[in-house]
Amino acid sequence: MNKKPVISVVLVDNHPLVLEGLRAILETYEHIKVVGTAGAVQPGLDIAARQAPDIVLLDINMPQISGIDAIEIFKNAAPSTKILMLSMHDSREYISASVVRGASGYILKDVPNEEIIGAIETVAAGGTYFSTGVSDVLMQGKRTKENDLPITAREREILAHLAIGRSNREIAGLLDLSVATVETHRKTIKRKLGVSTTADLTRIAIEHGLNPAV
Known part of the structure; x- marks a missing residue:
């Protein structure tokens, strides 16, 4: 059986429990490698610029600089990195703004672990991913x-x-x-x-x- 290609991920979320929970979930998958975590945008940018990860999993509600405003900054710092937004909000405005700024996907924090992995795999492969519930809002x-x-x-x-x-x-x-x-x-x-x-x-x-x- 062919092993899946390793996907490098940086996690950026200002809630320590969420950050550690995500890391713990992702590290149970052999083909997902968490190469850094950050509780604010700037340290996340520093890690992304240094590591050039495949994916940055980025929370929308961040202090000082919102996740939406940070998308373009991340893309400038690490041009090859794909941005996957993580949020509690299924607001059309948030979703639309994220995509317009350059995010490749948008998933809600309450989706099953398997869906988070599926989103990471899809976006890393060059696709787009919108989690269950988001697709309906997106097209309303x-x-x-x-x-x-x-x-x-x-x-x-x-x-x-x-x-x-x-x-x-x-x-x-x-x-x-x-x-x-x-x-x-x-x-x-x-x-x-x-x-x-x-x-x-x-x-x-x-x-x-x-x-x-x-």
Whole structure:
């Protein structure tokens, strides 16, 4: 059996019990390596700049600098690092702001441990992840700007599914398409919208209130 690639993680949360609890959970998985923890943004930045981890798991409610404001700072300090937000809040404003600033995912603190691991794995692999409950909130926006997008109705539908973290295979199954067709649509959407990442697609879907029909 092939071993999973090791994913390095830095934890940033101002609650010591949460921080130690997360560390304890993550360290039970062989392929997750916690390379640092911090109770405030600045020491977290110092660790990230030094370690260049795959993932920074970042709480939103931080002293001095909020987690949302810190996203861009972390991305400047460690450009290859992906940011996964951790929060008690399922507010659309928080979720949208996090994605617009460059976060690759948003999970709630009360999700099962397995979902936290799944989110870390997905984001480390270059995907986006929104935890149970967050996806619904994410797509509850108004659809008034939907038709402003220079893409077809089918492409809008696929974009909505991509934005909540569904894979090409999942979308293909839901829409009765081949995986290759979905991948072609994904590439076309990126070209038409002038973006290169799934995070960019997620941001655009949020801004236009796209909502998957399935």
